[in-house]
Amino acid sequence: MVPSRLEILGCPLDRVTMAQTLDILRGYLKTDKFHLVVTIGSEMIVRAQTDHEFREAVRGAALVVPDSIGAVLAARYGGYPLRERVTGVELTQKLAQQLGPSLRIFLLGGAPGVAETAAHKLLNLGPGVHIAGTHDGYFKDDAEMVARVKASGANVLLTALGFPRQELWLTRYGAACGVQVGIGVGGTFDVLAGRVQRAPQIFQNLGLEWFYRLALQPSRWRRMMALPKFALRVLVGGKRAVRPMANP
Ligand code: UDP
Numbered sequence: 001m002v003p004s005r006l007e008i009l010g011c012p013l014d015r016v017t018m019a020q021t022l023d024i025l026r027g028y029l030k031t032d033k034f035h036l037v038v039t040i041g042s043e044m045i046v047r048a049q050t051d052h053e054f055r056e057a058v059r060g061a062a063l064v065v066p067d068s069i070g071a072v073l074a075a076r077y078g079g080y081p082l083r084e085r086v087t088g089v090e091l092t093q094k095l096a097q098q099l100g101p102s103l104r105i106f107l108l109g110g111a112p113g114v115a116e117t118a119a120h121k122l123l124n125l126g127p128g129v130h131i132a133g134t135h136d137g138y139f140k141d142d143a144e145m146v147a148r149v150k151a152s153g154a155n156v157l158l159t160a161l162g163f164p165r166q167e168l169w170l171t172r173y174g175a176a177c178g179v180q181v182g183i184g185v186g187g188t189f190d191v192l193a194g195r196v197q198r199a200p201q202i203f204q205n206l207g208l209e210w211f212y213r214l215a216l217q218p219s220r221w222r223r224m225m226a227l228p229k230f231a232l233r234v235l236v237g238g239k240r241a242v243r244p245m246a247n248p
Helices: 018-029 042-050 052-059 069-077 088-102 114-125 142-152 165-173 188-192 201-205 209-216 218-224 226-240
Strands: 005-008 011-014 035-040 063-066 104-109 130-135 156-160 181-184 242-245
Touching (some): 011 052, 018 063, 035 052, 042 052, 042 226, 052 165, 069 242, 088 181, 088 188, 104 142, 130 142, 165 181, 209 218, 218 226
Parallel strands (some): 011 063, 035 181, 104 156
């Protein structure tokens, strides 16, 4: 049972901590249904405002966790503070550490070789983790990939295909893949594989992780334009922009 769900600019956001998220995932793994988990950030919320298909995918998710500082600040501004961020990187690591033996993970995404390296890192993190399979994110044939994931016997599918593709792919094919949990994890494999540095803790604590990433990868500036847009829309929207939402 999800504690309580907010709506930020039309996108759901569940007010969960990392510990609650792991408990919820434990529950999902005991079912025979597919559950989409979205790790949401400000850029995704801005995208969802104009991308109907993406918005419906996020609204249809079983769980939407607060990945970015923007989501945390918006919730606080609306009067519904969150206890912490639940980022894709940390969720993936904690999954391996705490749910190890009940996992058969398929890692789908990243440049060739990245998912394999990330998988090795996960094996070292969590005793008993089973890697069902890996594949890069530059495949063409969706049906073939679905068959591959299904044949692997995975129960958790991590997609690192960038948004909105990773969430849309899970929405379309997650159930057919036979997994109980599908999580869109963005650049997580790159971080696990050591290809991209996460911001030092001090930047994370100050809510400036976005700034650090921009400094390292200036080519992201166009994407970053979503951040002031997000802030402005939340500020202008006030109580209508951030409000409680009925649980699905
Ligand atoms: N990616 C992929 N297939 C694609 C496009 C992107 O596998 O068609 C991967 C890309 O290699 C990267 C990840 O998706 O590993 C997206 O990373 P990004 O830093 O954009 O994610 P963020 O965490 O910022 O959403």
